[in-house]
Amino acid sequence: MAEFLMPSLGADMTEGTVTRWLVQPGDHVDRGDIVVEVETDKADMEVEIFEAGTIEQLLVPQGEKVPVGTPLAIVATAAAPAARVALPETSGPAPPLAEAPKPAAPSPAAPRPRATPTARIRARELGVDLAAVHGTGVAGAITRQDVEHAALRRAPEPAPRAEGRRLLVSPRARLLAGERGIDLATVTGSGPGGSITAGDVERVAAPTAVAAPSLPSGPAVEVPSGRPRAAGRGPIAALMERSNREIPHYYLGIEVDMSRALDWLKAENRKRPVPDRILASALLLKATALAAHEVPEVNGYFIDGGFQPSATVNLGVAISLRQGGLVAPAILDASAMPLGELMRRLQDLVARARAGRLRASEMSSGTITVTNLGEQGVDFVYGVIYPPQVALVGFGKVTERPWAEAGMLGVRPVITASLAADHRASDGHRGGQFLATVAKLLQEPEHL
Amino acid sequence: MNADEARATVLAVLATIAPEANLSELELDVEFRDQLDIDSMDFLNFIIGVHERTGIDIPEEDYPALETLAGCINYLVAARPAG
Numbered sequence: 001m002a003e004f005l006m007p008s009l010g011a012d013m014t015e016g017t018v019t020r021w022l023v024q025p026g027d028h029v030d031r032g033d034i035v036v037e038v039e040t041d042k043a044d045m046e047v048e049i050f051e052a053g054t055i056e057q058l059l060v061p062q063g064e065k066v067p068v069g070t071p072l073a074i075v076a077t078a079a080a081p082a083a084r085v086a087l088p089e090t091s092g093p094a095p096p097l098a099e100a101p102k103p104a105a106p107s108p109a110a111p112r113p114r115a116t117p118t119a120r121i122r123a124r125e126l127g128v129d130l131a132a133v134h135g136t137g138v139a140g141a142i143t144r145q146d147v148e149h150a151a152l153r154r155a156p157e158p159a160p161r162a163e164g165r166r167l168l169v170s171p172r173a174r175l176l177a178g179e180r181g182i183d184l185a186t187v188t189g190s191g192p193g194g195s196i197t198a199g200d201v202e203r204v205a206a207p208t209a210v211a212a213p214s215l216p217s218g219p220a221v222e223v224p225s226g227r228p229r230a231a232g233r234g235p236i237a238a239l240m241e242r243s244n245r246e247i248p249h250y251y252l253g254i255e256v257d258m259s260r261a262l263d264w265l266k267a268e269n270r271k272r273p274v275p276d277r278i279l280a281s282a283l284l285l286k287a288t289a290l291a292a293h294e295v296p297e298v299n300g301y302f303i304d305g306g307f308q309p310s311a312t313v314n315l316g317v318a319i320s321l322r323q324g325g326l327v328a329p330a331i332l333d334a335s336a337m338p339l340g341e342l343m344r345r346l347q348d349l350v351a352r353a354r355a356g357r358l359r360a361s362e363m364s365s366g367t368i369t370v371t372n373l374g375e376q377g378v379d380f381v382y383g384v385i386y387p388p389q390v391a392l393v394g395f396g397k398v399t400e401r402p403w404a405e406a407g408m409l410g411v412r413p414v415i416t417a418s419l420a421a422d423h424r425a426s427d428g429h430r431g432g433q434f435l436a437t438v439a440k441l442l443q444e445p446e447h448l
Numbered sequence: 449m450n451a452d453e454a455r456a457t458v459l460a461v462l463a464t465i466a467p468e469a470n471l472s473e474l475e476l477d478v479e480f481r482d483q484l485d486i487d488s489m490d491f492l493n494f495i496i497g498v499h500e501r502t503g504i505d506i507p508e509e510d511y512p513a514l515e516t517l518a519g520c521i522n523y524l525v526a527a528r529p530a531g
Contacts, residue, residue: 269508274499277508279488322468322485350489375487 044356316366
């Protein structure tokens with residue numbers, strides 16, 4: 001028996017709504033099958049299962065909203081009993097919840113700690129690993145109270161305010177914040193002496209519906225029925241705030257002569273039928289993926305105080321949604337992909353992102369992200385890294401510039417590539433090598 | 449293809465690209481980019497959609513002619529399906 005859990009589909013997701021089951025009890029599932037559609041406050045997503053077996057029971061009905069880590073279904077697997085189908089296994093570690101401690105993911109091999117049923121439920125709710133809890137109950141069993149104490153102890157240390165004071169937080173507020181994955185440093189206290197009360201946390205946890213930012217263009221934009229989404233800003237805001245607070249960013253930029261790349265692309269597209277044509281974006285993505293493969297310090301996760309480089313490059317692509325908002329799903333193993341394939345994946349990803357059909361693995365597995373703001377007329381991007389990633393690569397607009405090469409001055413199409421990187425994972429020297437590699441690769445487009 | 453058919457084709461494709469837009473208010477001579485929330489990926493998909501519905505093979509050099517509704521209508525009326 002295994003539990004299929006509500007996955008975390010991104011570092012900022014704390015809960016999700018089951019919108020549609022695609023399987024019924026008795027159905028056989030294979031690894032990678034899409035079994036359920038989940039709606040988060042950012043997007044709709046299809047969730048794959050990562051273990052083969054037979055669906056035994058659906059635990060959460062359609063339409064119900066549950067926290068990350070909640071068992072959604074019971075699956076009878078051939079594997080060892082009590083194995084857990086943990087978060088989607090991606091080639092990188094699943095990013096942790098925003099601010100929340102990592103959900104307890106007991107390894108199948110570990111013996112089950114003795115605990116009362118209510119303690120287990122509470123531990124799951126609070127993301128407490130039972131293996132780390134000291135039991136005070138009968139025969140050392142862990143009680144519900146033990147779990148709550150453990151949750152209080154490991155509740156995130158409040159980040160010091162500018163003046164270095166500790167936050168005043170009521171125990172109930174701290175527990176609630178841990179439960180909801182809310183960073184107490186972002187909560188304004190209304191209690192005595194500015195202390196944070198449970199009510200303050202509640203208000204942050206359930207922000208009033210934020211109006212979707214209106215798109216800069218387009219007359220009389222109608223929100224299509226059936227897919228209204230007060231998109232993006234709330235969760236993204238929390239994530240970006242965390243990024244700016246926790247990650248010591250440094251920024252580098254390089255101007256890249258795009259004449260060879262664009263000439264090559266023009267000739268290549270002339271040979272290609274309409275549906276197979278390639279956009280310049282695909283060249284930029286491929287060059288970035290290859291460079292990230294060569295300079296691993298920008299590719300991976302910063303988790304638990306250490307940098308974990310990723311062997312594969314899962315290239316996150318920032319995609320703006322039509323209704324407003326932003327998602328950054330990843331193209332898995334992008335550096336190993338031929339350019340035409342990468343273009344097809346990009347096309348598919350953009351279409352599915354905008355239709356709300358992204359998959360769980362795509363949302364949680366990016367190891368580095370690219371944002372291309374050239375179409376908005378931007379020249380230089382000072383990026384904000386998506387935690388727990390360690391780098392964000394930005395591309396601006398292609399503009400004609402005077403360009404000196406080999407003693408000659410000419411006019412060339414030039415793009416500025418920028419890198420925002422985590423100084424804990426890399427230094428300016430390696431970051432510079434990364435950007436130089438991107439630039440160099442774009443001079444040999446035929447090899448991309 | 450006459451002008452009415454061309455317009456209907458273009459609007460049908462645009463409706464798949466920018467489903468939120470009110471296409472009845474689309475101006476003839478203003479670039480799609482300035483009226484709809486369209487990026488280069490959307491534009492490529494638009495070209496692909498027009499190609500699929502008309503069979504016209506549109507070379508990249510002709511893309512600028514297809515950036516407005518009027519431009520598209522003129523282009524499609526003048527063009528012949530490939531093959």
